[in-house]
Amino acid sequence: MTDANTAAARPAPPAHGLPPGLVRSPAAKFFLTGLITVLLMIPLWMVLALTSERESRRDEVADAIGQEWGRPQAVYGPLLVVPYLAREAGEGSATTIVRRHLVVLPETMVTSVESTTEARNVSVYEVPVYAAQLVTEGRFGAIDPGLFGSDMTSVLWDEAFVSVAVGDLTGIEDADLTAGGAALGFEPGATRDGTYPMIGGGSVRIGPGIHAPLATTGPLAAFDFALDLRLRGTDSIRVAPVGRQSEVTMASDWPHPNFAIGMLPSERTVTPDGFTATWRVPYLARPAPQSWVLERDGYDRFGSEMVGAGFVEPVDFYALVERSLKYGLMFIGVTFLTVFVLETLSPHRIHIVQYCLVGLVLVMFFVLLLALSERIGFGAAYLVAAAATTLVVSGFVGTVLQSAVRAGIAAVAFAATFALLYAILRLEDLALLVGSVIGFVTLSGLLFATRRVDWSGVSRVGSPPAPGTAIAG
Incomplete structure (x- = not known):
């Protein structure tokens, strides 16, 4: 083979001059999803402000009734x-x-x-x-x-x-x-x-x-x-x-x-x-x-x-929604980790933009929870919003990764995450203990699930992506 043919067979370096392994490595994807998780705190804060506004409106209505009936x-x-x-x-x-x-x-x-x-x-x-x-x-x-x-x-x-x-x-x-x-x-x-x-x-x-x-x-x-x-x-x-x-x-x-x-x-x-x-x-x-x-x-x-x-009302759903938003960062982080592990163990890739869309769906879960709680109560609202979010995100993961098995694994993981979040909200006195156990178990599972992952991405350099999939940006 001539030098010209060898050069032609060699993949072209990226325009930005960074090593190909760094661009496509799971480590880069891991840190980018972490950055997205932090940025999603902005819409979560907006939902928290909306919750406070609705709670203030409820208090105004109660005061108006008190003026007519008695305070x-x-x-x-x-x-x-x-x-x-x-x-x-x-x-x-x-x-x-x-x-x-x-x-x-x-x-x-x-x-x-x-x-x-x-x-x-x-x-x-x-x-x-x-x-x-x-x-x-x-x-x-x-x-x-x-x-x-x-x-x-x-x-x-x-x-x-x-x-x-x-x-x-x-x-x-x-x-x-x-x-x-x-x-x-x-x-x-x-x-x-x-x-x-x-x-x-x-x-x-x-x-x-x-x-x-x-x-x-x-x-x-x-x-x-x-x-x-x-x-x-x-x-x-x-x-x-x-x-x-x-x-x-x-x-x-x-x-x-x-x-x-x-x-x-x-x-x-x-x-x-x-x-x-x-x-x-x-x-x-x-x-x-x-x-x-x-x-x-x-x-x-x-x-x-x-x-x-x-x-007093038996359940102040505004307070529960506010508490759930305080765990929003952990909730989104655990969901992203689940998707990331399934992607890493799959030959197919999920684009970083698709991670952003998944994150916005998770934010919409809290909006749905607030809106439905005002109509049907917190328990039923949580069940409906969690079921809808689980079906959408797990179905999306299964479609992109082209695997019904991975879709099922994602659905079970998301359902468990929602159940644990609900337990934290109900067990107020044990919230710290339950939250710390969840964090420890999640990180331990991530540690063992990715023990064979090539974090540097060297083995993927020069390997073409699977047909019909996107390369992580």
């Missing part, structure tokens, strides 16, 4: 409020007479809350709402004159009243109060005028609520009371344990209560038909004294230390 309710009371006049030292020897209010809590408080729930639908969003009846019975003790302090000049017994603060007045349907055997009528506002003068000017604004003036002209003796309050709300209902000894019992037909919005119950029973819970709060566990002066200490001495339950 989360918190009942604070009943409280006994007694106005009085007191001397206040001024400049020099001058004194000023100021108006103050003594707030007294009940000695005992036994509250029963029964609620029924229903779902309100707006577009694709469903918001649970409830109607509740709160019955509180208890006893106020006789007021010790020493509680007013040494600077008291006179007590305005005829202006004493019982106050009940309510989170959202929109949800109040009716309210009745019996004190000392006499029925009292409620009036709007937690106080008679809604404000109290403060020392040095200004005022203390009281939260929304209702109050009932007491028909008395002299010192208050101990008396029993009974409060019957019917109200509507959304999301949650809470009660302040205002008694020296408080017991609160709640019952509802909602099967998925959240007790982590306040003190945990002493007893609770949760069934598919609803829940019952009981809180017993002694005086020493209560975050408020038995009495205080409003102008000095404010109105709400309990803050968030209340008891109650939240009416």
